[in-house]
Amino acid sequence: MSEEKKQNGWNPKIAAFLCNWCTYTGADLAGVSRLKSSPCVRIIRVMCSGRVDPSFILKAFKKGADGIFIGGCHIGDCHYSEGNYKTLRRIEFLKIFLEDFGIDPKRLRLEWISASEGDKYAATTLDFEKQIRELGPLTFMN
Amino acid sequence: MKPKLALYWASSCGGCEIAVVDIEAKILDVADFFDIVFWPCIMDFKYKDVEAMPDGDITLTLFNGAIRTSENEYLAKLLRAKSKVMVAFGSCAYEGCIPALANFYDKKKIFECNYINSPSLQESSKNVFPQTHTQMPEGEIEIPEFWNTVKSLDQVVDVDYYVPGCPPQSTQIIAVVEAVIDILKNGKPLPPKGTILGAGEKTICEECTRERKEKKIKKFYRPQEIIPNPDECLLDQGIVCMGPATRSGCDALCIKANMGCRGCYGPPPNVLDQGAKMVSALSSVIDSTDPKEVRDIIKTIADPLGTFYRFSMAHSIFHRVQKMEEEEK
Numbered sequence A: 001m002s003e004e005k006k007q008n009g010w011n012p013k014i015a016a017f018l019c020n021w022c023t024y025t026g027a028d029l030a031g032v033s034r035l036k037s038s039p040c041v042r043i044i045r046v047m048c049s050g051r052v053d054p055s056f057i058l059k060a061f062k063k064g065a066d067g068i069f070i071g072g073c074h075i076g077d078c079h080y081s082e083g084n085y086k087t088l089r090r091i092e093f094l095k096i097f098l099e100d101f102g103i104d105p106k107r108l109r110l111e112w113i114s115a116s117e118g119d120k121y122a123a124t125t126l127d128f129e130k131q132i133r134e135l136g137p138l139t140f141m142n
Numbered sequence B: 001m002k003p004k005l006a007l008y009w010a011s012s013c014g015g016c017e018i019a020v021v022d023i024e025a026k027i028l029d030v031a032d033f034f035d036i037v038f039w040p041c042i043m044d045f046k047y048k049d050v051e052a053m054p055d056g057d058i059t060l061t062l063f064n065g066a067i068r069t070s071e072n073e074y075l076a077k078l079l080r081a082k083s084k085v086m087v088a089f090g091s092c093a094y095e096g097c098i099p100a101l102a103n104f105y106d107k108k109k110i111f112e113c114n115y116i117n118s119p120s121l122q123e124s125s126k127n128v129f130p131q132t133h134t135q136m137p138e139g140e141i142e143i144p145e146f147w148n149t150v151k152s153l154d155q156v157v158d159v160d161y162y163v164p165g166c167p168p169q170s171t172q173i174i175a176v177v178e179a180v181i182d183i184l185k186n187g188k189p190l191p192p193k194g195t196i197l198g199a200g201e202k203t204i205c206e207e208c209t210r211e212r213k214e215k216k217i218k219k220f221y222r223p224q225e226i227i228p229n230p231d232e233c234l235l236d237q238g239i240v241c242m243g244p245a246t247r248s249g250c251d252a253l254c255i256k257a258n259m260g261c262r263g264c265y266g267p268p269p270n271v272l273d274q275g276a277k278m279v280s281a282l283s284s285v286i287d288s289t290d291p292k293e294v295r296d297i298i299k300t301i302a303d304p305l306g307t308f309y310r311f312s313m314a315h316s317i318f319h320r321v322q323k324m325e326e327e328e329k
């Protein structure tokens, strides 16, 4: 099924929760600099990566995301000082959680990308897209 | 004519039935006010009695138990059609509860465990699987079909109200019974559809009287590993307590017995997924910023999935454990 889909022009859906102050601005910079980033990414802007409740991630997978990317400020640079520490712990936790649920934790990725790192944003999304293509579509059992 | 009441148990342990009887003398008010038309656990009724009723004939059905088999589903649909008000009573009907822990596996794995690998099976009965239809000299025997996934009641029929708890506390059942009698007797309006009855609007933590400090957890403990201080927050002491992710209503019963809340009242208002809420709550108290150490601390929680979704797996965002992706390949 997944092999077939891959050949039939399947494109992964990647939900990206990007912090307003760093990664979102970094994505913007990637755009104005005309860098090639993944077209499969759907960006959701949040005020801080710490705003991303674990239920958002589970729900996004359930609603059809094949991969989820969380982008926040570098450690020490969070606009709200500690939001991204919380993100770090949540994502570690969710990876264990997803694995127990039978979903490959590689479908969830966290990166610290600053406002000036448009190139890192572009490269990370392309790499993540490649990874999700290898994993194929995420399907749920009833 | 008296209003008609039905109670049914689908895939459940029977505890909800006991909880109803546990309201003591109040049960007499129930028997007095209602005409009990169907309650197989207590009185001899047959399914055909219900099948013969006109649609909407039953005023109120309290349905406990999850949907595990075709029989559970048939009765859910039958009682839905015959009832004006359908209540998912207790954690199993509301959110799957213990039966839905089977959603960690599928029908194939469960059958293998029970009918091939179970150590109590005799050689001769190994590999004998239940069949829905069996021909015998006396005629055909039919038994219900076992579904792959356990569902909550509202995943198979329309549900009007929910009463959480494993089982619902008798004080809460009394409050619900009194409210229902008041509504029917005095023509009061019904609460909005989907209301959670017999519970609070907060979290267990807000009901809990233990002293809280800033939480800094380096290791989680199982209840048998330490003797908790009875006055301090259990989570502060490293015991997984579902208080932050559980709806109030039981008066923090387990915590008073020095045990962490296991989450039987389901998620609090505006929380979609009890497990995700616990991930969020515990991520705030883990005392580390090093990914490797964070991971090691999380690994000290025995079976996070089974613990956080002990009662709400069927109703969680994912409903069940998915097949391991490697297995598919």
Ligand code: SF4
Binding pocket: B204, B205, B206, B208, B209, B210, B212, B232, B233, B234, B235, B236, B241, B242, B243, B244, B255, B260, B261
């Ligand atoms: S975590 Fe448990 S022990 Fe601590 S305050 Fe909440 S309910 Fe009480």
Ligand code: SF4
Binding pocket: B166, B204, B246, B247, B250, B251, B252, B253, B254, B255, B260, B261, B262, B263, B264, B265, B266
């Ligand atoms: S403390 Fe938690 S597990 Fe115990 S009865 Fe209350 S909600 Fe249920």
Ligand code: FES
Binding pocket: A019, A020, A021, A022, A047, A048, A049, A050, A071, A072, A073, A077, A078, A079, A080, A081, A083, A084
């Ligand atoms: S503001 Fe960027 S991670 Fe908190």
